[in-house]
Amino acid sequence: MSPSMHEQSEFAPDTQEYTATTVPVHVELAAQETVLHLGEAEKILREATAIALGPCICRTTERKCDAPIDTCLALNSASAEMVETQPGFRYVDVETALRALKTSHEAGLVHLAFRKPGAEITEFCSCCSCCCWFFKELRSTRYSDGIVASSHVARHDIARCVGCGVCVQRCPFDAWRFENGAAKPTLDVTRCFGCGVCVSTCPSVAIALVPRGDEIS
16 A cells, blocks of 8 residues: 555655654554455445545556556545545545445455544555555565554365465465465465455355454354
């Protein structure tokens, strides 16, 4: 995901530099990036009073893949600001927003939102691992659970699994792998953030999303 869309609008027009902020160690941040599965993202869109849709700044800039561009969504109070300040953003109805969401999910993108405790989500984008700076950092860190949250995680029904490997190909977090020549993949739940990209394309219905903490029940 690109930096917060609000931060993007605060770039200096010529230099496009960030303003650095020092965060003391051992201080808990009162906000967190959140991975939304498709159902959560759809619910947020259906409950929104206003929706703006616009281009992903990361993919527009980096152009490292052919994933959909029209994927950034601003909701409710944030929608007016994005339409007024960001090129390409326009108001859309919920059905148009849901089509964009479904297209991005089918392309294997991950819905990432910035969530403050007790506050509604007003912005989220659908991110790829090659262009989106935050997603690239998330994949490379060993402390991913400290900087991103998710409500669900995948659960593997190995008896149903046919070993096709679609989940391995689709997983943006590299949570699915074939280990030591095994016929069926294994899931590393510590790397899974419940995006659901593997679930919707599993031909044997061997993967389900369950609330985090219930994956071994």
